[in-house]
Amino acid sequence: MLLFARMPYSDTSLRDIAAAAGVDVAYVHRAFGSKAEIFRQALLALAPLDDIAAGDPDGATMINRICDLAFLRDPRKVEDVRPLHLLTQSILCSEARAIIAQFFGTSLALPLSRAFGHADPGRAHFALSLLSGFVTHRAIFGPADLLAIPEADQRQMLQTALMNAMLPGCSDGVFGWRPI
Amino acid sequence: MLLFARMPYSDTSLRDIAAAAGVDVAYVHRAFGSKAEIFRQALLALAPLDDIAAGDPDGATMINRICDLAFLRDPRKVEDVRPLHLLTQSILCSEARAIIAQFFGTSLALPLSRAFGHADPGRAHFALSLLSGFVTHRAIFGPADLLAIPEADQRQMLQTALMNAMLPGCSDGVFGWRPI
DNA sequence: CCCTGTTGTCAACGCTCGATGACAGGGTGA
C-alpha cells in the first residue's frame, strides 16, 4: 500500500504489492478487484482529506494544514507516508489521473478556496499546482542544493509561496516589482 | 518526437512513435539505438536551453524567459511544443529521471541562480519546482477553474510566484504575514 | 559489373504486466 507513495502507479506492479504483503499476486487482485481499485483504496486509507477543512479554518491555518500533507513528520520512519506523495507520485499515469484529479479538486482546491473567503477556485488550483510541483520535485529529484536548506526553512518558503499565490493583493506585483 | 511532450515516457511506446512517423518499429529502434536515446535526442532537439542565459540577464528577464518555456505561443498549433512540457511530462518515469534531472540542474537552476546574483541554488530549485508543478498540473489535469483564468493573468501569477520565491526578502514573510 | 552502406520491413524473441479460473485448506453455522 505504501508503495504507491514511493513510486508511480505504472511502476508499482501487483507483483510488487503482493511481495511486500507476503501473499500471492492473484490474491491481491481478487481481494480488491482491480489495480485501479487498490489505488483508490490506498488513497482513501492513506489520504484522509475529509477533515482538512474541519472547523472552517482561516487561510493561513488551511495552508499550514496542507503543508502538513507534504512534509514527513518523521522521515526516518518508512511508514510515515504523507498523503500528498500519494497524490503527486501518480499524477502522470493516465490510469490514475482521474482519481487524483477528483481528490485534488474536491478535497483540496474547494476547501482552500473557501478558507480564503471563497476566493477564485482557479487561484486555489494554481497554489496547489505549485505545491504539488514542490512535493514531486523534492521526492523525485531531491536536488542536493534544495535538500541542503533546513526543512523548517523549506516549509516556510513553501507556506509563503502558497500564501502569496492565494492573496491577490500580494500576488499581483510585490514590492513594486511587476512582471514584464 | 513531439509525442514525448504530450504523454509520459512510459506511455510513449516505440510503436506509437513509429506509427506517428509512418515507419516500422524496428527502424525507429535501429535508427537511435534505444528508447532512452530517442528521448535524449528529443530533449536536445526540442528543448534548446543553452541560450536561455545568453547575455547575462537579470532576474526578472531570466524568469520571463523561463516562463516562455511553459506557455505555448500558439496553442492551436500542434507542433508548438514547449520545452518544459517535455521536461515535466516524464519526471516520474524512472528511466527518464536522470536525463531530466540533469537538464533541470545545469540548464535551468544554475543560470537562474546566477541571474539573481549567485543566489542559493537550492532556492532556484525551489522556484523551478513550483514552475514544473504549474506546468504539469495545467497540462495533465487542466482544471476548468484554472483554465478559466486568462492566460496573461496565469502568466503574471506564475512570474510573480517565481520572483517571490527567488527573492529572500519577499519570500520570508510578505506583508507582515508569517508562516505559523 | 560488383561491392558496400543506407533505408527500411518482417517475424520473432523474451519479458513483464493485469487478469482469470480451478482448486485446496479451514473455520463456522445449521
Added chain:
DNA sequence: TCACCCTGTCATCGAGCGTTGACAACAGGG
C-alpha cells in the same frame, strides 16, 4: 456431518513492451 464462505495458491492467459536478427530494395563509387 455437511454445506458454505473466506482466505490463499497455482498455473495460465492474452496483450503490450523493447529489442534483435535476417533480409530486401536501392543508391553511389570503384
